[in-house]
Amino acid sequence: MLDWLEISVKALNKETKAAALDRQQILTKPAGSLGKMESLAVSLATMQGSERPSVDKTFITVFAADHGIAAEGVSAYPQAVTAQMIANFLAGGAAISVCARELGASLEIVNLGAVEPLPHEFIALAESSQSQFHQVNISNGTLSFLTQQAMTEEQLVQAMNAGKEAAERAFEQGAQLFIGGEMGIGNTTTATALACALLNRPALDIAGPGTGITPEGIKFKAQMIEQAIAFHKAAFYKTEVVNPLAILTCLGGFEIVALCGAYLRSAQLGLPVLVDGFICSVAALFAQSLNQECREWMVFSHQSAEPGHRIILEAMNGEPILKLEMRLGEGSGAAIAVSLLKTACALHNQMATFAEAGVDDKG
């Protein structure tokens, strides 16, 4: 059941916001001179309800699943890579594993349905690389959404709840910041289809190279998406308004639904979310379409090189912190932006005030 979607999002702490804004005014610097570093610290203080914000306890959860649409040849890499990369996350060799270690962040991998089975020895590896592993038994990936629903309604609920539970685990362990990541070969096609369906945009506006397909490949990818949307369109409108849950059921995938659930639950719990790249932003867009208020709990870490990301960010009025031409996913862009958030918090918390330092404020 998805009754919990009705729970309201936690209200932001207006008093702390006012106090944090006041503090920024009295620190030893020309007013506004730390630019976005100031607003990031104030945002975190407001979300955390703390005059001394912190991202020392950052929790990263990578949701992984396979996509039936991958069989159409829409990715530069074979589907088996999803399970192989889960093994790599657990062994500590993936980009996100390195980022998590660098940050001292907690890393959890949730397998919601990779096609290939995971070798047991890899699951054991999670312990030695200090990451956590969760298996959610839904099915071995979604079905190809070209001419059928990617998942059943029951599977949608399972995936959404898996995301909810991941956010709860992070919250219960004292997380100050939640980062969702994703792994699933073919998921730029799924994310593009989802965004096009929700925003009513042509597929060519949003489709991009993903792992590195050619311009002809992108045209083919867009054609597949247009075909699928034409096939499913009637189901998106259960009533006169578009139904985001129906779109997610028709087009998938499990990891994107789980991310959406994790973002919604984080906002309900009052846990700030740092959104990663294109795929995570599409999940965030669906979370927002299900509950407008959860948007206030999201910070956008970077703008991916995937061209459609700009459109998703615009649709959410999201200003990315970084633009590094990254197009990896896994939560990596968000993990990299945490260093800046850490510095923003340190500046906010540790700088001397004009009075403390005996520096003259402007007259």
Ligand SMILES: Cc1cc2ncn([C@H]3O[C@H](COP(=O)(O)O)[C@@H](O)[C@H]3O)c2cc1C
């Ligand atoms: C080795 C490898 C590691 C990755 N880590 C994230 N992705 C990223 O690429 C995939 C999406 O691109 P597409 O839609 O073109 O398949 C996702 O798994 C995403 O997380 C990876 C892809 C590969 C090949």
Ligand SMILES: O=C(O)c1cccnc1
């Ligand atoms: O920005 C992303 O999330 C992304 C882009 C390309 C491939 N995988 C993920």
